[in-house]
Amino acid sequence: MTKTLISNGTVVSATGRVQADVLVDGETIAAVLRPGSALLGFDLERNVDRVIDASGKYVIPGGVDAHTHMQMPFGGTEASDTFETGTRAAAWGGTTSIIDFVVQYPEQDVLGQYQLWHEKAAGNCAVDYGFHQILSDVQDSSLKAMDELIAEGVTSFKLFMAYKGVFLSDDGQILRAFQKGASNGAMMMMHAENGAMIDVLVQQAVEAGNTSPYYHGLTRPWQAEEEATHRAIMIADLTGAPLYVVHVSAKQAVEQIATARDRGLNVFGETCPQYLYLSLEEQLGAPGFEGAKWVCSTPLRSRAEGHQQHMWQSLRTNDIQMVSTDHCPFCMKDQKDMGIGDFSKIPNGIGSVEHRMDLMYQGVVSGQISLERWVEITSTTPARMFGLYGRKGVIQPGADADVVVYDPNGHTSIGLDKTHHMNMDYSAWEGFEIDGHVDTVISRGRVVVDGGEFLGRAGHGQYLKRGLSQYLS
Numbered sequence: 267m268t269k270t271l272i273s274n275g276t277v278v279s280a281t282g283r284v285q286a287d288v289l290v291d292g293e294t295i296a297a298v299l300r301p302g303s304a305l306l307g308f309d310l311e312r313n314v315d316r317v318i319d320a321s322g323k324y325v326i327p328g329g330v331d332a333h334t335h336m337q338m339p340f341g342g343t344e345a346s347d348t349f350e351t352g353t354r355a356a357a358w359g360g361t362t363s364i365i366d367f368v369v370q371y372p373e374q375d376v377l378g379q380y381q382l383w384h385e386k387a388a389g390n391c392a393v394d395y396g397f398h399q400i401l402s403d404v405q406d407s408s409l410k411a412m413d414e415l416i417a418e419g420v421t422s423f424k425l426f427m428a429y430k431g432v433f434l435s436d437d438g439q440i441l442r443a444f445q446k447g448a449s450n451g452a453m454m455m456m457h458a459e460n461g462a463m464i465d466v467l468v469q470q471a472v473e474a475g476n477t478s479p480y481y482h483g484l485t486r487p488w489q490a491e492e493e494a495t496h497r498a499i500m501i502a503d504l505t506g507a508p509l510y511v512v513h514v515s516a517k518q519a520v521e522q523i524a525t526a527r528d529r530g531l532n533v534f535g536e537t538c539p540q541y542l543y544l545s546l547e548e549q550l551g552a553p554g555f556e557g558a559k560w561v562c563s564t565p566l567r568s569r570a571e572g573h574q575q576h577m578w579q580s581l582r583t584n585d586i587q588m589v590s591t592d593h594c595p596f597c598m599k600d601q602k603d604m605g606i607g608d609f610s611k612i613p614n615g616i617g618s619v620e621h622r623m624d625l626m627y628q629g630v631v632s633g634q635i636s637l638e639r640w641v642e643i644t645s646t647t648p649a650r651m652f653g654l655y656g657r658k659g660v661i662q663p664g665a666d667a668d669v670v671v672y673d674p675n676g677h678t679s680i681g682l683d684k685t686h687h688m689n690m691d692y693s694a695w696e697g698f699e700i701d702g703h704v705d706t707v708i709s710r711g712r713v714v715v716d717g718g719e720f721l722g723r724a725g726h727g728q729y730l731k732r733g734l735s736q737y738l739s
């Protein structure tokens with residue numbers, strides 16, 4: 267088995283940092299040692315196959331992106347990254363595990379869809395992958411399938427309060443699914459937007475001739491997010507199910523989550539880089555149809571209303587626990603452009619899987635979060651939230667050797683002609699500059715990215731059979 271020594275770096279965890287050497291043996295971490303690599307007089311450096319000099323650099327657990335949609339059929343098309351291209355891009359950006367969503371559309375068999383997603387992913391992934399299950403047709407057979415999926419390592423289930431006819435569940439269906447989650451230990455995930463309100467606003471806007479991408483955001487107001495978040499929390503409280511609210515963008519929704527947590531409920535929130543950095547005003551300012559690049563749901567919020575600043579604060583105060591991408595990429599040509607003349611036909615989603623670690627590191631540079639919090643919200647908490655902790659999310663003996671060597675003196679310019687490995691014809695992050703750089707990425711002991719070179723391969727990534735959440739009180 268290959269032995270690798272990552273020497274003399276600053277090993278950063280969710281709780282602290284220390285100068286240390288990390289010994290990797292095969293696919294796992296064998297030891298975290300005092301720098302100098304001397305173990306009982308035994309010179310490690312001379313007895314390993316490879317030494318990676320991490321002097322002056324951070325050594326962190328590989329990123330865990332708990333919200334991606336590779337090749338998902340959606341909005342009349344399919345997300346443009348395959349499991350192969352999407353996980354390769356993830357690796358480039360220091361993310362060594364993804365959790366993607368199996369989709370049950372109405373009238374579909376849950377377990378059949380689960381098998382289908384395995385067929386899409388198996389043999390194609392560059393990094394490890396797990397699955398959540400989307401339920402869009404809550405009936406007896408779907409509820410029964412939840413038990414079977416937990417045994418398969420799918421321990422979290424997403425429901426939607428929007429997208430009538432595609433994903434939407436009514437409150438009774440949500441209640442039933444949550445009752446099941448309360449009994450079998452599943453984490454219930456919610457897309458919290460009031461779809462009925464949104465559908466009327468969208469129809470009124472289109473009829474009034476307000477068809478540009480900007481109206482996507484205006485027709486999905488924060489009130490629709492706050493109301494749905496509150497309703498989801500009430501159903502979680504009533505049933506006793508743990509609740510994880512995905513892609514939170516409105517500060518009022520954050521307050522709902524914070525209040526629920528203060529009451530002692532197992533309620534958690536996820537945000538995404540787009541809700542920290544991008545705004546409705548910038549989308550309005552984009553020329554022509556360009557604003558379609560940032561059409562996603564929940565939508566970008568107004569900077570004048572202070573959502574972005576509040577979201578950074580909520581990461582510091584732990585009102586929001588973690589950051590995923592909601593990576594759901596579509597090209598402008600032949601995908602987003604389906605919505606020219608009618609914003610409601612723009613496929614919803616932004617591609618960011620490659621840039622999450624860098625974008626969140628920039629939050630360290632700008633003083634929004636600490637170095638330790640960076641590791642916590644991008645790796646450790648996602649692993650704990652979704653039953654991967656111990657193998658993922660931490661650098662300790664016995665853990666999978668998923669390690670990123672991050673250079674705080676490096677630099678990353680994001681853009682289509684620069685750092686871009688996602689299968690998209692534009693970058694939602696064009697022009698972003700990061701005062702740091704992903705230098706080396708190790709996935710289960712294998713160096714998959716090193717010094718600007720991709721060394722991984724499709725099929726290295728393995729399916730992650732997850733346990734129940736390790737984050738519940």
Ligand code: URP
Pocket residue numbers: 335457513561562563564592594614615616
């Ligand atoms: O716009 C988004 N978020 N697209 C992906 C589907 C979802 O709701 O997560």
Ligand code: ZN
Pocket residue numbers: 457512513563564
């Ligand atoms: Zn969603």
Ligand code: ZN
Pocket residue numbers: 333334335592593594
């Ligand atoms: Zn999503």
Ligand code: ZN
Pocket residue numbers: 673676677703704705
């Ligand atoms: Zn570098």
